[in-house]
Amino acid sequence: MLYSFDREFRVEYYETDKMGVVHNSVYFLYFEKGRTETMRHLGFPYNEIEQRGVIMPLVDQYCKYISPSYYDDVLTIRTFIDEMPCSKFNFRYDVFRKEENNKTTLIAQGYNSLAFVDMKTNRPMRPPEWMTKILTEKLGK
Amino acid sequence: MLYSFDREFRVEYYETDKMGVVHNSVYFLYFEKGRTETMRHLGFPYNEIEQRGVIMPLVDQYCKYISPSYYDDVLTIRTFIDEMPCSKFNFRYDVFRKEENNKTTLIAQGYNSLAFVDMKTNRPMRPPEWMTKILTEKLGK
Amino acid sequence: MLYSFDREFRVEYYETDKMGVVHNSVYFLYFEKGRTETMRHLGFPYNEIEQRGVIMPLVDQYCKYISPSYYDDVLTIRTFIDEMPCSKFNFRYDVFRKEENNKTTLIAQGYNSLAFVDMKTNRPMRPPEWMTKILTEKLGK
Amino acid sequence: MLYSFDREFRVEYYETDKMGVVHNSVYFLYFEKGRTETMRHLGFPYNEIEQRGVIMPLVDQYCKYISPSYYDDVLTIRTFIDEMPCSKFNFRYDVFRKEENNKTTLIAQGYNSLAFVDMKTNRPMRPPEWMTKILTEKLGK
Numbered sequence: 001m002l003y004s005f006d007r008e009f010r011v012e013y014y015e016t017d018k019m020g021v022v023h024n025s026v027y028f029l030y031f032e033k034g035r036t037e038t039m040r041h042l043g044f045p046y047n048e049i050e051q052r053g054v055i056m057p058l059v060d061q062y063c064k065y066i067s068p069s070y071y072d073d074v075l076t077i078r079t080f081i082d083e084m085p086c087s088k089f090n091f092r093y094d095v096f097r098k099e100e101n102n103k104t105t106l107i108a109q110g111y112n113s114l115a116f117v118d119m120k121t122n123r124p125m126r127p128p129e130w131m132t133k134i135l136t137e138k139l140g141k
Numbered sequence: 142m143l144y145s146f147d148r149e150f151r152v153e154y155y156e157t158d159k160m161g162v163v164h165n166s167v168y169f170l171y172f173e174k175g176r177t178e179t180m181r182h183l184g185f186p187y188n189e190i191e192q193r194g195v196i197m198p199l200v201d202q203y204c205k206y207i208s209p210s211y212y213d214d215v216l217t218i219r220t221f222i223d224e225m226p227c228s229k230f231n232f233r234y235d236v237f238r239k240e241e242n243n244k245t246t247l248i249a250q251g252y253n254s255l256a257f258v259d260m261k262t263n264r265p266m267r268p269p270e271w272m273t274k275i276l277t278e279k280l281g282k
Numbered sequence: 283m284l285y286s287f288d289r290e291f292r293v294e295y296y297e298t299d300k301m302g303v304v305h306n307s308v309y310f311l312y313f314e315k316g317r318t319e320t321m322r323h324l325g326f327p328y329n330e331i332e333q334r335g336v337i338m339p340l341v342d343q344y345c346k347y348i349s350p351s352y353y354d355d356v357l358t359i360r361t362f363i364d365e366m367p368c369s370k371f372n373f374r375y376d377v378f379r380k381e382e383n384n385k386t387t388l389i390a391q392g393y394n395s396l397a398f399v400d401m402k403t404n405r406p407m408r409p410p411e412w413m414t415k416i417l418t419e420k421l422g423k
Numbered sequence: 424m425l426y427s428f429d430r431e432f433r434v435e436y437y438e439t440d441k442m443g444v445v446h447n448s449v450y451f452l453y454f455e456k457g458r459t460e461t462m463r464h465l466g467f468p469y470n471e472i473e474q475r476g477v478i479m480p481l482v483d484q485y486c487k488y489i490s491p492s493y494y495d496d497v498l499t500i501r502t503f504i505d506e507m508p509c510s511k512f513n514f515r516y517d518v519f520r521k522e523e524n525n526k527t528t529l530i531a532q533g534y535n536s537l538a539f540v541d542m543k544t545n546r547p548m549r550p551p552e553w554m555t556k557i558l559t560e561k562l563g564k
Contacts, residue, residue, distance in 0.1 A: 012318070013328070014166060014311050016159040018212055023155050024481040024535075025451040029296050032448075036294070046295070047354040057488065058447040064483040071159055072329040112447075154459070154469070155452050165340040165394075166314075169307040170437050177435070187436070188495040199306040201346040206339065213470040253306075296446050300439040300494055307437060353441055 002139040003081040005038040011073045021068035027108050028061060031093050034077035035112075038091075043134045053119045054128055059088055061112030069107045073097055076104075084135060085127045088113045143280040144222040146179040152214045162209035168249050169202060172234050175218035176253075179232075184275045194260045195269055200229055202253030210248045214238055217245075225276060226268045229254045284421040285363040287320040293355045303350035309390050310343060313375050316359035317394075320373070325416045335401045336410055341370055343394030351389045355379050358386075366417060367409045370395045425562040426504040428461040434496045444491040450531050451484060454516050457500035458535075461514075466557045476542045477551055482511055484535030492530045496520055499527075507558060508550045511536045 009030075017023040039046050049056065069075055080092040095108040118125045127135075150171075158164040180187050190197065210216055221233040236249040259266045268276075291312075299305040321328050331338065351357060362374040377390040400407045409417075432453075440446040462469050472479065492498060503515040518531040541548045550558075 012311070012314060013158055014164050014314055017154055018157040018159065018161045019478060019480065020159045021480075024484065025155060025448050025455075028448040028451060029294070032294060032296055045354065055442060057442065057444075057491070060485065060487040061447065062483065062485040065481050068480070072327065153452070153455060155455055160337060160339065162339075165343065166307050166310040169310060170435070173307075173435060173437055186495065196301060198301065198303075198350070199347050201344065202306065203342065203344040205342040209339070213468065295440055296448060298441040299436055300441065300443045302441045305437050 001080055001082050002084070003038075003042070004078055005034070005041050006076050006078050007034050007037045008074060008076050009033060011069055011071055011075060013071055016071050019068075021070060022073075024063070024065060027063045027065070027095060027110065028112075030075070030077050030095055030108075031061065031063075031079075031091070031110060031112060034079040034093055035091050038079040038081070042138055044131050049128075049131070050119070052128065052130075054125070055117050055119055056089065056114040057117060059113040059115050061110065063108055063110035065108050066106050067108075069095070069097060075107065081139065084132070084139065085116075087124070087126065088115055089127065090114075142221055142223050143225070144179075144183070145219055146175070146182050147217050147219050148175050148178045149215060149217050150174060152210055152212055152216060154212055157212050160209075162211060163214075165204070165206060168204045168206070168236060168251065169253075171216070171218050171236055171249075172202065172204075172220075172232070172251060172253060175220040175234055176232050179220040179222070183279055185272050190269075190272070191260070193269065193271075195266070196258050196260055197230065197255040198258060200254040200256050202251065204249055204251035206249050207247050208249075210236070210238060216248065222280065225273070225280065226257075228265070228267065229256055230268065231255075283362055283364050284366070285320075285324070286360055287316070287323050288358050288360050289316050289319045290356060290358050291315060293351055293353055293357060295353055298353050301350075303352060304355075306345070306347060309345045309347070309377060309392065310394075312357070312359050312377055312390075313343065313345075313361075313373070313392060313394060316361040316375055317373050320361040320363070324420055326413050331410075331413070332401070334410065334412075336407070337399050337401055338371065338396040339399060341395040341397050343392065345390055345392035347390050348388050349390075351377070351379060357389065363421065366414070366421065367398075369406070369408065370397055371409065372396075424503055424505050425507070426461075426465070427501055428457070428464050429499050429501050430457050430460045431497060431499050432456060434492055434494055434498060436494055439494050442491075444493060445496075447486070447488060450486045450488070450518060450533065451535075453498070453500050453518055453531075454484065454486075454502075454514070454533060454535060457502040457516055458514050461502040461504070465561055467554050472551075472554070473542070475551065475553075477548070478540050478542055479512065479537040480540060482536040482538050484533065486531055486533035488531050489529050490531075492518070492520060498530065504562065507555070507562065508539075510547070510549065511538055512550065513537075 015026045078094040092111045096104045156167045219235040233252045237245045297308045360376040374393045378386045438449045501517040515534045519527045
């Protein structure tokens with residue numbers, strides 16, 4: 001693992017369903033929340049990537065539901081980068097809840113993979129050099 | 142009232158919240174569902190409007206919650222056009238459930254107002270002539 | 283105006299639509315975000331209200347869209363309480379963006395009204411006494 | 424493959440994001456749309472399952488994004504059942520668009536796995552007998 005970044009947030013009422021728990025689709029929004037702040041923290045906010053003419057559409061994603069989470073829970077989304085992006089940028093995620101006894105409950109785990117696409121040509125491309133440069137510096141590779 | 146159009150749909154699980162009912166924000170998506178099919182039925186699908194260089198952002202909207210609706214309910218969204226669009230296009234909505242006894246339960250009522258904006262100039266504009274022409278024919282004014 | 287409370291948040295990618303701006307329905311989620319933290323800050327988190335056997339379903343709500351907001355914008359939702367709750371609890375909202383020049387751009391304004399319902403009887407009720415007590419202390423009435 | 428069922432639907436505006444395409448999280452809602460109607464068509468609507476005291480929370484799910492889909496596209500979600508449910512009920516999905524030339528464009532593929540949980544005990548259980556009976560009749564096993 002090269003890097004990880006934590007973002008805390010609170011479960012909103014509108015994220016729950018009639019089962020009384022967070023709806024399964026919402027975890028993929030949490031992944032996005034986590035990835036967004038990780039990229040900002042590394043120095044290349046996604047907004048800037050698009051402004052530089054690159055979009056990063058998802059290739060695939062997966063989520064495993066381990067324990068339910070509830071309205072008003074304070075959750076942490078931990079985003080992992082395990083390797084330098086090559087043709088794809090792979091992210092991995094843990095969603096967990098810190099309990100009062102100082103333990104944590106693992107809620108969900110997942111991953112996704114993003115491509116690099118040149119906005120002008122609409123063709124896949126390699127990671128932009130400026131991003132690789134930052135990653136090499138920050139992730140020490 | 143010049144025109145009304147009904148669209149039936151079923152409440153999805155992901156539209157409910159932990160109160161066991163459809164979340165309040167979802168009714169505005171129902172309004173969009175209703176308006177979209179009304180415009181298609183009148184002969185100017187919204188997609189075509191954008192393709193002709195006009196976007197129609199919302200100016201305001203309102204919803205009154207009268208009776209809850211539940212997962213798997215079959216609801217009808219009835220979209221009303223009460224007047225020809227001038228600077229704005231006003232829509233009004235009833236959401237109701239047909240009951241087994243041939244009665245209907247009114248779930249929600251609302252309205253919204255949409256502007257016409259020229260995509261190129263990003264400036265407000267009058268309703269496009271081709272749309273007014275269709276509306277005059279269909280709504281008999 | 284008796285009370286107001288600010289909550290900052292960032293616009294997520296999944297909150298935008300193909301017009302490139304935050305979708306109209308999302309503002310009602312922002313209202314919920316604002317109201318939730320306001321109630322927590324006043325000392326009666328909504329979760330606790332439900333745990334005490336009261337639910338607060340929406341009666342109606344309105345939003346006026348003044349200026350678009352974009353992906354990655356840092357917005358503030360300001361929640362206002364203008365009066366003590368009687369049969370309903372009325373909230374009012376401003377959504378705005380702080381600009382670099384120290385000015386603010388008003389994005390949207392709205393309001394909603396919530397009822398008090400006894401979970402056991404499913405009947406409307408007056409605001410619970412413990413809540414009125416807190417409000418009287420905090421809002422100085 | 425034991426069974427498959429098709430459900431057609433139209434992409435709504437609120438399902439798109441600023442990339443101009445359907446947001447990645449929405450495909451998991453499409454999976455739910457497909458699964459729901461498949462279960463209804465087989466004779467055990469999910470609503471009835473819950474009424475009989477069983478909930479079916481997700482264990483995991485995956486989506487592979489093959490080709491983008493756009494506002495107003497008419498898509499088909501095809502739900503596959505490849506095997507009789509044992510401890511889990513596994514579903515597989517194809518999302519595709521029928522093109523004018525009578526060809527189809529594959530948009531996304533995915534799967535998910537659902538557990539059976541006894542509402543009263545909150546414990547995992549085997550598939551209810553009445554469901555297995557229906558499945559054996561319908562899927563010819």
